[in-house]
Amino acid sequence: xxxxxxxxxxxxxxxxxxxxxxxxxxxxxxxxxxxxxxxxxxxxxxxxxxxxxxxxxxxxxxxxxxxxxxxxxxxxxxxxxxxxxxxxxxxxxxxxxxxxxxxxxxxxxxxxxxxxxxxxxxxxxxxxxxxxxxxxxxxxxxxxxxxxxxxxxxxxxxxxxxxxxxxxxxxxxxxxxxxxxxxxxxxxxxxxxxxxxxxxxxxxxxxxxxxxxxxxxxxxxxxxxxxxxxxxxxxxxxxxxxxxxxxxxxxxxxxxxxxxxxxxxxxxxxxxxxxxxxxxx
Amino acid sequence: xxxxxxxxxxxxxxxxxxxxxxxxxxxxxxxxxxxxxxxxxxxxxxxxxxxxxxxxxxxxxxxxxxxxxxxxxxxxxxxxxxxxxxxxxxxxxxxxxxxxxxxxxxxxxxxxxxxxxxxxxxxxxxxxxxxxxxxxxxxxxxxxxxxxxxxxxxxxxxxxxxxxxxxxxxxxxxxxxxxxxxxxxxxxxxxxxxxxxxxxxxxxxxxxxxxxxxxxxxxxxxxxxxxxxxxxxxxxxxxxxxxxxxxxxxxx
Numbered sequence: 001x002x003x004x005x006x007x008x009x010x011x012x013x014x015x016x017x018x019x020x021x022x023x024x025x026x027x028x029x030x031x032x033x034x035x036x037x038x039x040x041x042x043x044x045x046x047x048x049x050x051x052x053x054x055x056x057x058x059x060x061x062x063x064x065x066x067x068x069x070x071x072x073x074x075x076x077x078x079x080x081x082x083x084x085x086x087x088x089x090x091x092x093x094x095x096x097x098x099x100x101x102x103x104x105x106x107x108x109x110x111x112x113x114x115x116x117x118x119x120x121x122x123x124x125x126x127x128x129x130x131x132x133x134x135x136x137x138x139x140x141x142x143x144x145x146x147x148x149x150x151x152x153x154x155x156x157x158x159x160x161x162x163x164x165x166x167x168x169x170x171x172x173x174x175x176x177x178x179x180x181x182x183x184x185x186x187x188x189x190x191x192x193x194x195x196x197x198x199x200x201x202x203x204x205x206x207x208x209x210x211x212x213x214x215x216x217x218x219x220x221x222x223x224x225x226x227x228x229x230x231x232x233x234x235x236x237x238x239x240x241x242x243x244x245x246x247x248x249x250x251x252x253x254x255x256x257x258x259x260x261x262x263x264x265x266x267x268x269x270x271x272x273x274x275x276x277x278x279x280x281x
Numbered sequence: 282x283x284x285x286x287x288x289x290x291x292x293x294x295x296x297x298x299x300x301x302x303x304x305x306x307x308x309x310x311x312x313x314x315x316x317x318x319x320x321x322x323x324x325x326x327x328x329x330x331x332x333x334x335x336x337x338x339x340x341x342x343x344x345x346x347x348x349x350x351x352x353x354x355x356x357x358x359x360x361x362x363x364x365x366x367x368x369x370x371x372x373x374x375x376x377x378x379x380x381x382x383x384x385x386x387x388x389x390x391x392x393x394x395x396x397x398x399x400x401x402x403x404x405x406x407x408x409x410x411x412x413x414x415x416x417x418x419x420x421x422x423x424x425x426x427x428x429x430x431x432x433x434x435x436x437x438x439x440x441x442x443x444x445x446x447x448x449x450x451x452x453x454x455x456x457x458x459x460x461x462x463x464x465x466x467x468x469x470x471x472x473x474x475x476x477x478x479x480x481x482x483x484x485x486x487x488x489x490x491x492x493x494x495x496x497x498x499x500x501x502x503x504x505x506x507x508x509x510x511x512x513x514x515x516x517x518x519x520x521x522x523x524x525x526x527x528x529x530x531x532x533x
Contacts, residue, residue: 169370
């Protein structure tokens, strides 16, 4: 084979493999959409489940997932952003910093079921919150932190050093510099990380298994101390625990969950590109 | 007249052991243009950054000696470093507007100093732009992005931004390095106007520029101050052989 032929073959192979990455994504998404779209209607989205969940809608699970996602944001956003600011701007290369970084790496590596058990022990039992939205949001919040901290730190570090120097040369303090020069430019990146973290949290089953998710509650939650249904757990339940569950409801539920996480992911991508286009440095 | 800035026996060594400044001593008088020239890596920028303590941002460096501003030790406990940087303001080699409008760039320093009065801010914007000879070019688009200005305009904006803090001393670190000859001469002319109100310490782009703008000049080489003299004597009759070699282009 000549060198040109080898070259051409290599390009074809590499392209083929890259295209292969698309295949499972397209397959999963289109299969779920095709199988579930027929089930989705106003009633399915806004009605309570009926007749042992084999009829009616999945509203409590949708509301539960949205509430949990919001709760996760409230728990993890402030801590993660402050931690990222500390790591990017203030942390010196010392033992404390290395310990914090190691903790974050380890947090990211903990299996989600372990978070679930930790949440059960720490928030449900020890803190006495019971099986509740509060316990679930705290568990999901902690699980989300490593992702958000890493992306936020990256976004903060990506703000050019010269803006910090110029700002301080104009008599700004370090905090004024962070507040007025660094954070505004890092915010889109921070938001992107936040949304990606949340989209993962919205789809997780294991962490909410023991901390918040209810098999079946016929009402919407009234306070953060209530249990709630949630889409991923509901999907697990109706796929494995309830005999005689119509497939259409299962696919419909899967589609709704997919749409929520997909929307969050696309939102994150959208924020990132729109800001990149506006940025003039 | 008492010196505006007095530098005595200054040594400065970076954390990596690089001896950037060795036993530097000289005074800068009020309302003079003092030019620090010399080849690259001779310590000029390091010295400028020390004067308004931007050097604080560099960790692990070793400083010895003393620097006074209006007779006060700038490293003294009572000194507010943020006020110091407003009084001794720096213009960098590369024009670096902050992202945002022209107006936002000019009001940034005053705002961070706690000035909230809209009238005062407006007046600072106009006044500083006029002093930097930029007002006529941008007065109709103060709210458009500073990043859209040309290189020469950006650098005059950075100069105006320093002036908007109403400093006493302006440090100019090779402010015309990236500019075309026309923009350079506009900036140089502006400096001639500014010397009446401010004390200017400048690292020039070239020996020729040093000779054009300086009242007095200091020649730096390898972290040492070789010679300080009135401009005329420095550039026509340098006392030191090394100064003469550099000025006449034998090295550098």
